[in-house]
Amino acid sequence: MCAAMKVPLLDLKAQYATIRDEVKAAIDKVLESQIFINGPEVKQLEEAVAAYSSCKRGVGVSSGTDALLCALMTLGIGPGDEVITVPFTFFATVGSIVRIGAKPVFVDIEPDTFNINPEQIERAVTPRTKAIIPVHLFGQCADMDPILEIARQRNLYVIEDAAQAIGATYKGRPAGSMGTLGCLSFFPSKNLGGLGDGGMILTQDPELADKCQIFRQHGSKPKYYHRFVGGNFRLDTLQAAGLLVKLKYLDGWSERRRANARMYDELFAGCPAVKTPTIRSCNVSIYNQYVIRVGDRRDALRAHLTEKGIGTEIYYPLSLHEQECFKNLGYGKGSFPESEKAAAETLALPIYPELTPEQIRYVAGEVKNFLS
Numbered sequence: 620m621c622a623a624m625k626v627p628l629l630d631l632k633a634q635y636a637t638i639r640d641e642v643k644a645a646i647d648k649v650l651e652s653q654i655f656i657n658g659p660e661v662k663q664l665e666e667a668v669a670a671y672s673s674c675k676r677g678v679g680v681s682s683g684t685d686a687l688l689c690a691l692m693t694l695g696i697g698p699g700d701e702v703i704t705v706p707f708t709f710f711a712t713v714g715s716i717v718r719i720g721a722k723p724v725f726v727d728i729e730p731d732t733f734n735i736n737p738e739q740i741e742r743a744v745t746p747r748t749k750a751i752i753p754v755h756l757f758g759q760c761a762d763m764d765p766i767l768e769i770a771r772q773r774n775l776y777v778i779e780d781a782a783q784a785i786g787a788t789y790k791g792r793p794a795g796s797m798g799t800l801g802c803l804s805f806f807p808s809k810n811l812g813g814l815g816d817g818g819m820i821l822t823q824d825p826e827l828a829d830k831c832q833i834f835r836q837h838g839s840k841p842k843y844y845h846r847f848v849g850g851n852f853r854l855d856t857l858q859a860a861g862l863l864v865k866l867k868y869l870d871g872w873s874e875r876r877r878a879n880a881r882m883y884d885e886l887f888a889g890c891p892a893v894k895t896p897t898i899r900s901c902n903v904s905i906y907n908q909y910v911i912r913v914g915d916r917r918d919a920l921r922a923h924l925t926e927k928g929i930g931t932e933i934y935y936p937l938s939l940h941e942q943e944c945f946k947n948l949g950y951g952k953g954s955f956p957e958s959e960k961a962a963a964e965t966l967a968l969p970i971y972p973e974l975t976p977e978q979i980r981y982v983a984g985e986v987k988n989f990l991s
């Protein structure tokens with residue numbers, strides 16, 4: 620075994636090397652046009668991503684965070700309203716709820732999928748509840764049918780945080796296509812990553828899409844006449860042009876991530892110290908992350924892998940209900956035991972499409988060496 624092998628958590632240069640000429644040509648075309656705002660590529664990308672996700676409409680926005688923010692604004696959610704979501708997610712899911720003045724109400728996750736536990740939603744609903752935000756964490760959809768059923772019965776909106784899940788399916792339905800609105804992120808580390816920040820709101824409702832477009836541009840329609848207060852949530856033409864190139868390759872990249880995951884699964888089979896990801900039979904994951912659970916030796920394992928030149932990350936080390944800025948919500952240690960355990964026991968390994976079998980064997984070998 621080559622001791623000097625380096626395996627980063629993500630290697631965007633390896634991907635860029637395969638599409639360099641196409642991306643440069645697309646960027647150059649925008650540069651020559653000098654149409655940097657609302658250029659034709661934005662609409663082309665909206666139509667292409669909506670079609671890719673089996674949605675009627677897509678509204679390009681400036682980031683996944685702004686997709687969530689703009690979605691909440693469009694649905695008229697604000698002070699006095701409650702939004703149900705999970706504490707085990709990226710900060711933006713909950714930060715967006717707080718920024719529009721609403722109150723996040725947490726429910727715990729399922730220990731095997733790390734996604735929202737639908738059985739706990741019902742008892743979190745109050746007369747103030749306006750929406751549920753399920754997060755499709757690590758590239759696998761949450762258990763949507765029971766969530767959609769509760770939402771239907773209680774007349775709630777469902778905003779899918781599909782930032783990590785473009786192209787993932789649940790019972791054949793794509794992430795972002797099932798709720799009232801779906802939010803995507805094109806942050807460079809997502810499966811469809813831009814040349815900077817970007818995002819999109821998806822929906823089956825053309826009227827809501829039109830309203831998202833209004834909120835994306837300061838709430839104005841026509842120009843300089845405002846019925847609402849929105850923001851500047853536009854997606855740059857340059858980003859759309861780069862993303863249009865990459866979208867063509869997305870299926871192939873996600874397929875290779877799944878192949879890499881299968882290889883890890885096989886290499887970890889018969890190693891009880893490593894709990895590999897559980898993907899429900901009704902789901903197809905895009906493996907934005909491959910997250911293993913290793914118990915209380917997680918931090919020591921991470922240090923070992925770092926020493927061996929292997930990049931890892933902890934998504935996420937402190938459950939959001941324990942964050943200082945959310946103290947006023949009244950939760951504390953022990954409020955959401957599964958989220959807290961996941962934060963303490965899990966580690967993301969390299970899963971990006973360009974990994975070689977040799978690299979995967981090296982990573983798995985070092986994990987097993989350390990734990991056995």
Ligand SMILES: *Cc1c(COP(=O)(O)O)cnc(C)c1O
Nearest residue numbers: 682683684709711782783804806
């Ligand atoms: C990345 C991410 C976001 C935010 O997306 P940005 O484009 O970085 O603003 C929101 N939610 C989840 C679950 C994410 O992973």
